[in-house]
Amino acid sequence: MEVRVRYAPSPTGYLHIGGARSALFNYLFAKKHNGKLIFRSEDTDIERNVAGGEESQYNDLLWLGIVPDESPFNPNPKYAPYRQTERLEIYRKYAQQLLDEGKAYYCYCTEEEVEARKQEQLDNGVKAPKYDGKCRNLTPEEIKKYQEEGRVPCIRIKLTPHKEYRFHDLVRGEMKFSSDDLGGDFVIMKSNGLPTYNFAVVIDDHLMDITHVLRGEEHLSNTPKQLAVYEAFSWVPPEFGHMTIIVNKNGKKLSKRDLNVLQFMSQYREMGYLPEAIVNFILLLGWNGKDNKEIYSLKEAEEAFNEKNLSLAPSTFDEEKMKWMNNYYIKNLSDEKYLEFALPFMGKVLDVNKYSKEELLHIADMFKSEISYGAMLTDGLKKIITPTYDLDEEAVSYLNLETSPKVYQAFIDALSEVTDLSKDSLKAAFKKAMVDSGVKGKNFYMPLRLKLTGSHEGIELYNIIAILGKEETIKRLR
Ligand code: GLU
Numbered sequence: 001m002e003v004r005v006r007y008a009p010s011p012t013g014y015l016h017i018g019g020a021r022s023a024l025f026n027y028l029f030a031k032k033h034n035g036k037l038i039f040r041s042e043d044t045d046i047e048r049n050v051a052g053g054e055e056s057q058y059n060d061l062l063w064l065g066i067v068p069d070e071s072p073f074n075p076n077p078k079y080a081p082y083r084q085t086e087r088l089e090i091y092r093k094y095a096q097q098l099l100d101e102g103k104a105y106y107c108y109c110t111e112e113e114v115e116a117r118k119q120e121q122l123d124n125g126v127k128a129p130k131y132d133g134k135c136r137n138l139t140p141e142e143i144k145k146y147q148e149e150g151r152v153p154c155i156r157i158k159l160t161p162h163k164e165y166r167f168h169d170l171v172r173g174e175m176k177f178s179s180d181d182l183g184g185d186f187v188i189m190k191s192n193g194l195p196t197y198n199f200a201v202v203i204d205d206h207l208m209d210i211t212h213v214l215r216g217e218e219h220l221s222n223t224p225k226q227l228a229v230y231e232a233f234s235w236v237p238p239e240f241g242h243m244t245i246i247v248n249k250n251g252k253k254l255s256k257r258d259l260n261v262l263q264f265m266s267q268y269r270e271m272g273y274l275p276e277a278i279v280n281f282i283l284l285l286g287w288n289g290k291d292n293k294e295i296y297s298l299k300e301a302e303e304a305f306n307e308k309n310l311s312l313a314p315s316t317f318d319e320e321k322m323k324w325m326n327n328y329y330i331k332n333l334s335d336e337k338y339l340e341f342a343l344p345f346m347g348k349v350l351d352v353n354k355y356s357k358e359e360l361l362h363i364a365d366m367f368k369s370e371i372s373y374g375a376m377l378t379d380g381l382k383k384i385i386t387p388t389y390d391l392d393e394e395a396v397s398y399l400n401l402e403t404s405p406k407v408y409q410a411f412i413d414a415l416s417e418v419t420d421l422s423k424d425s426l427k428a429a430f431k432k433a434m435v436d437s438g439v440k441g442k443n444f445y446m447p448l449r450l451k452l453t454g455s456h457e458g459i460e461l462y463n464i465i466a467i468l469g470k471e472e473t474i475k476r477l478r
Pocket of ligand 1: 008009010042201214215219
């Protein structure tokens with residue numbers, strides 16, 4: 001049987017690090033077993049969908065190199081459509097089948113009534129209140145009365161009492177749940193005619209011949225509900241695997257609302273992270289390779305991946321490690337690729353048309369080994385091009401009313417004679433100016449640096465001058 005796995009995002013937002021991880025592991029699983037990866041849009045939570053969410057999630061996956069074999073954009077007619085809102089007739093048909101077979105029933109209770117009765121259970125000491133099955137056996141008169149009141153029913157599944165659902169989780173081993181702990185007969189079709197997640201997902205996974213469901217731990221408690229639906233249809237369920245949660249450095253579950261941590265692919269993209277670095281970083285979130293090997297290309301990951309190495313411990317999202325990884329991939333870019341990567345970030349502060357390709361590469365190279373992401377290149381250049389003059393006290397202590405002006409003049413004179421701005425020529429100019437001004441060391445370099453960049457830190461002074469050019473350097477020193 002062909003292995004078919006899926007990544008099934010709800011387009012209620014953009015591609016998140018957790019979603020990207022699910023997609024990547026499904027992709028690797030498919031590759032390993034010569035199977036197919038399906039991208040399905042679970043878009044029935046209509047109010048929460050965001051415009052462009054589905055497309056941007058899909059495009060971000062492509063950017064990472066995770067190319068689905070089937071999706072709304074490259075459908076296989078045998079399984080299409082791939083958007084749940086385009087499959088509503090299918091869910092209605094299957095819900096009707098369960099109604100006809102007495103495995104589901106119309107429920108006329110309002111949400112408020114259900115909640116009030118659950119509250120009563122709580123008040124009576126019940127720890128886990130559930131839907132009490134009030135509408136399971138309504139008489140024709142009761143139904144008529146509800147209909148006359150204008151109530152629009154939802155459809156609930158009839159759970160088999162005391163039924164044990166067992167499955168072998170690919171990550172966590174044997175799992176066992178009781179049908180008594182599922183909160184009572186749950187809704188499969190809402191009164192607005194839309195299916196619930198736990199119903200639609202089963203119909204789709206079954207009809208799309210999904211063989212393995214690999215998803216986040218937050219869905220573990222949904223699995224027994226889904227097994228109850230499989231049971232109602234007498235369908236064979238797929239295998240399940242639930243990946244551990246991703247936690248921040250304090251051990252707390254990564255929350256999409258935590259604005260301190262970058263979590264969306266679009267943010268990484270914008271900041272200048274490389275897709276190769278992100279894929280590598282995500283791969284190690286919950287998966288361990290051999291011999292603590294850390295650097296994997298996507299191709300290498302495809303070869304090395306084994307679902308048996310998915311870890312059980314929560315995966316810690318370490319931003320420093322991500323920066324380190326991105327820096328590693330930046331450093332290893334060829335000149336050509338690096339310049340292509342760097343140009344948009346340089347273009348935010350430099351008029352790149354004024355420089356030759358060699359000059360641009362030279363400037364970009366000054367930052368190559370230091371930057372963790374592209375935006376740092378913009379910041380580094382900005383400090384030089386448009387200084388803000390926030391002077392550090394220690395740095396200011398090197399400014400001297402008597403000697404500093406001598407340094408500026410001596411260097412202006414020395415620089416004027418220089419014909420190219422290579423490192424060697426500039427170093428020679430520094431030497432000459434030191435002799436002419438009689439000032440050395442920090443008393444020489446610091447005033448120049450402060451005057452040119454307004455800051456006591458930054459890249460090498462000769463690099464700064466190469467970026468500013470001769471004219472601008474002299475202008476600033478005057
Ligand atoms: N639409 C669900 C989500 O975004 C998919 C869950 C699943 O993979 O079953 O969480």
